[in-house]
Amino acid sequence: MFSQIAAIVLLAVMFVIATVLPINMGALALVGAFIVGLLAHLPTRDIFAGFPGDLFVTLVGITYLFAIAQNNGTVDWLVHKFVWLVRGQIAAMPWVMFAVAGVLTAVGAVSPAAVAIIAPIGLRFAQRYKISPLLMGLMVIHGAQAGGFSPISIYGGITNQVVQRAGLPEHELMLFLASLFINFAIAVVIFLYFGGHRVSRHSEQRDSSDNETPSETTTHRLNAHRILTLIGLIALAIAALAFELNVGLVAITVAVLLALLSPNRQKKAIEQVSWSTVLLITGVITYIAVLQKIGAVDMVGNSVSRVGAPLLGALLLCYIGGVVSAFASSIAVLGATIPLAVPFLLQGHVQSGGVVAAIAVSSTIVDVSPFSTNGALVVANSQGVDREHFYRQMLVYSAIVVAVGPLITWLVLIVPGWL
Secondary structure, eight states: OHHHHHHHHHHHHHHHHHHHSSOOHHHHHHHHHHHHHHHTTOOHHHHHTTSOHHHHHHHHHHHHHHHHHHHTTHHHHHHHHHHHHTTTOGGGHHHHHHHHHHHHHHTTOOHHHHHHHHHHHHHHHHHHTTOOHHHHHHHHHHHHHHTTTSTTSHHHHHHHHHHHHTTOOOOHHHHHHHHHHHHHHHHHHHHHHTTGGGHHHHHHHHHHHHTTSTHHHHHTOOOHHHHHHHHHHHHHHIIIIISOOOHHHHHHHHHHHHHHHSTTTTTTGGGGSOHHHHHHHHHHHHHHHHHHHTTHHHHHHHHHHTOSOHHHHHHHHHHHHHHHHTTSOHHHHHHHHHHHHHHHHTTTSSOHHHHHHHHHHHHHGGGGSTTSHHHHHHHHTOOSSOHHHHHHHHHHHHHHHHHHHHHHHIIIIIHHHHO
8 A cells, every 4th residue: 555655656756856956857757667667676677678669669659750851852742732732721720630630530540540640740730830730640639539439440449349248227328429529629719819810921821831832843853762761651551440450560670671662861860850859758658568567547436436426437437548548558448447446436426437438538638748658759759859858848738638638528528318
């Protein structure tokens, strides 16, 4: 019990230190994992077992590949084609990114794979046309989450299986629509708050001035390097989305092949990988994995499951799903949190479909957190901004979502069924 409580307190202390002092929180988290491991008598291998090797490879592979694509002009060429696609209506582009990401996850793509492919292009577009990168990144993530609970999606399939195994009534359509409409509503608020509807006039003027420069002509042309890079990006999309291969491993494979074809031109691309972001995110996730290993998360969850008031218990479970998922795998959180609600759902005091949907949405809208794969990909691929400042913006936004999101889902999806 002591080590569990100490681990939770230490996490709060690390947040304070990283906020006040210019110290990478990932480094603090690795030290914290070591200290908690000693207190809980964990062997070193158990501490390292929580290191997210797959996320490390994904962050490095994606940022390395798109650094190559940016250096040889492929990303600028794609941005120009997107401008042509929306007929110069630059303000429509965040919604195009939202829709594309949503469609990809709705038809079965893993959310991080969709974000990994769409976010770098969207963020480069945002840099070029003076759109808020935070707006663009959040639109991509919420788009991916909007389609994330269709009956044929990864999240939807896992959640529906958990419900089925628990012997609860299935509400597949309700689950899908709840995620779709809540994420869409959030996207509308984000779009208006960050002035997305005011983008067009200024961006069109910028686009017009760009066309007067000689360098713009070369941006619009394909050459051998860009063609090969486009082939690599298409191969990445097919491998990750159609064949469900690991997006990080595929990305770094494509990046290395492109580097081998032009080693001198791409030798600086590896330096453009956001190594401080990689350390930050992998360090914090390692610490959270140690918390799960010593039972700190289960301790909180089990305490909530014993709450006598079903309505209050459902709200607390929504918050547990949101808080834990902001640092850990949403899929794992869904599989662990929904079963905690089964005892009082079987009593019939609250509508099971609403509770399941609320927990599911609460556990996934927080994937904007820079410690989740989706949020980490957006931070790592941000363009033309101070990444430390951008990370803090993402952190503040995700804190707001964690604080307010579960309450909103509870009010919208659970309370009406109770009344």
